[in-house]
Amino acid sequence: MMSSPIRTASVVLLAALSSLWIVPSQAAQLVRIGAAHFPPYTVRPETGADTGLLPQLVEALNALQSDYQFVLVPTSIPRRFGDFKQARVDMAIFENPDWGWKDIPHITVDMGLEDAEIFVAQREPGRQQSYFANLAGKRLALFSGYHYEFSNFNADPKFLAQNYNATLTYSHDSNLLMVLRGRADIALVTRSYLSDYLLRNQQVADQLLVSQRVDQIYHHYAILRPTAPISGAAFGELLQDLRENGQMLKIFEPYRIAVVPVPGN
Structure with missing residues (x-):
């Protein structure tokens, strides 16, 4: 028995509406990482340069999965605290809690990197x-x-x-x-x-x-806002995946930055 044009149109319309409901749930969460000039980790990000180790790490994180889209937001070493507190960035990276973060609410993720x-x-x-x-x-x-x-x-x-x-x-x-x-x-x-x-x-x-x-x-940590789009545990898991697939060594070993064990992994 052949379908009527009305029934066919209804099925197509329902499929289209279903796709509209599905797409937002699949959209990647945007995670903004503060990029301050800290060579060789980040080199003159305010000029739009994509050199340095942080852009390589972000590229590897984005290639690894599709739940989160990591992007760089230029900041500076003195300004990064204000940008973090005012939610202009979700995360500061290659950091240490001792470097002025004590009085700022944050979540700390051990990156397992030492310089x-x-x-x-x-x-x-x-x-x-x-x-x-x-x-x-x-x-x-x-x-x-x-x-x-x-x-x-x-x-x-x-x-x-x-x-x-x-x-x-x-x-x-x-x-x-x-x-x-x-x-x-x-x-x-x-x-x-x-x-x-x-x-x-x-x-x-x-x-x-x-x-x-x-x-x-330098034992490097990521510093996350408590309300960041990604949890500390989820970011830690992504870093562990990069360790297991060899990307962490590939990025950091040429610069004599040690990839070290992270407690609990």
Whole structure:
């Protein structure tokens, strides 16, 4: 028996209406990640550049699943706290709860990534590792806004200038050049950045003395708003999936960023 035109039209209409109900439930939740200049993790995001490790991680997260769509929202190291509190971003990444987050409601997710902050000086005859043991009387080149362990994580520029003879810039390259040109005695640089810098500037590798002393180990966390579109547990599971499929190692190992076990996984 053939269907009547009216019945056929009704079936088509019902199918179309059903699809309208289904599509919203399948739409990916938008998760906004704050992107502050923190090389090599994030490099000048305000210019629209997609270089750095964070864009690679976001690409891997989006390729992994379709429930969430992760996007980058440019911010800055000082501004990221306000953007987070005012819900302009849902998540701050490559963070540590000790870096000014104590009084801001948040959820912490262990990323299982470790980097280090190390001291770099100009190599001179007779200069040994003992040079880094005492910072008193030395001119330091620091990255503005960073929280250093040697200063008890006090990032106030006046405090650092007065107590540690510090010059603050927004460029690791500038700080290393200050050391190479004798304008600063010691620069503090992330191990991951120095590794990349020496690959790009092999001609100066033998001019730099790199400390065995570590200022701090960066154990990276993601900081989520309590009402973020993704829960801490769900984000942790996505990171674990990237560990298991090899993407975490692929992204971070070339920069000497250690992929370490996460408790409970």
